[in-house]
Amino acid sequence: MSDSESAETELPKRGQAAVADLISALNRIDGQLASREQRVADYVKANIDSISTMTIAELAGAADVSTPTVIRFCRSLGCDGFKEFKLRLAQNLAVSLQYIRPDVGEEPASMENSIDHVLAAIYATTNAMRKQLDPAQLELAKRAIVGSKQLLVAGMGGGSSVLAQEGANRFFRLGITSMAVNDSYILQMRAATLGREDTLLLFSASGETDAIVAAAKVAGAYGANTICISKPGSRLASVVSIPIVVDLPEDPHIFKPTASRYAYLAVLDAIAMSVAYETREETTENLRRIRSSLTAYHGRTAPQPLGD
Structure with a gap:
């Protein structure tokens, strides 16, 4: 030099x-x-x-x-x-x-081809996810959430923040006090309020987001259960108590939305479904009350998604 x-x-x-x-x-x-x-x-x-x-x-x-x-x-x-x-x-x-120097092809994709491309990426990614998942880790995550007084769900960025919101949306219906956070400062403060009866569920495609890793350390230091759905070998996976890790392929096509969020969503839904079965009596009553409340609100009684 x-x-x-x-x-x-x-x-x-x-x-x-x-x-x-x-x-x-x-x-x-x-x-x-x-x-x-x-x-x-x-x-x-x-x-x-x-x-x-x-x-x-x-x-x-x-x-x-x-x-x-x-x-x-x-x-x-x-x-x-x-x-x-x-x-x-x-x-x-x-x-x-x-x-x-993008490799996107010279001709614009037709709508039919776009649908096929997106679906093919979803199939490939979810299949890769299924082969890597450890059922034992999913079981640990289920037990932690079932026993939680409150559940804090967090993610930063586009896909992860949407997943966090969906996580809170999924679990409050099952009778678990849930909140989604995608602000780094609020996340640090909320993480510091968690204790041994609480759970922090984190989404991160990279597992290297500073705010997410820091929140996991803070919540873990106060005895909270910490769960991540993220990448193996990442900083996040190394600091949480229950890592659920998958290494998912990403299409290099720059115009195609990432398919990994669908795989993460499938993991989230699988955990939520197992939690619902574990707490079926309370869950069933909660869902009934939610549906009755909505019917009274908008007046519609036609069939609708039962678990939503």
Whole structure:
């Protein structure tokens, strides 16, 4: 490592980068840089795949500029220096290449093909899930929820937050006091109120979301049951008391919605159904009262989903 690189400051902590998306920043400042810095920008854009393996001296030589010019270019993009620039660019490329060079086919999908594609992904994902599930872990989750005074269900992001809401929606019908949370600060506070008679149920496709992992640790420290439906080998799976883990395939097609949420939903429904059987007398009465209340509210008596 050169003196210029070693003298650079430490990389900013997660979430504190001045520029989150360097690829967009490169396009945004195109033509607005000093001529020598623009030369670096042009070289980077033309050779974006290889920058992460280059030293600052190599990039300077390839762009025919000095190393201080490269550092000024990096700072123009909001980075402290070349070290941070390379890291941020590598992080961006890891998630952006599939969008920069998408493999989505040249023709738009017909509605019929779209339905078939979505259903095929659901079948493949749920089949993969079924082969990996450990019934013993599902049984432990059922017992924990049945014995709970209150159930806190949480998830961050699009799919997981929807699953959390559905989890609370599913279990309150069975007579279990349930609440869904998708705000990181509220989750930390709620987790701290849980005790030995309570359960925290967490959804996370990655198992690496800081707020979710932190909540599991907090609730577990106060003696609450902690359950996750997540990825094996993740930080979350390692800190909860009852990990339910599945490694699910994801289609690289960028326009196809993720199918893993259907598999997680199936796991949730299976646990809810087993809880309902375990508490069948109370559950049956709760469902009857809910249905009677809705009938009195809207006046409809036609057949409707009984468990919903």
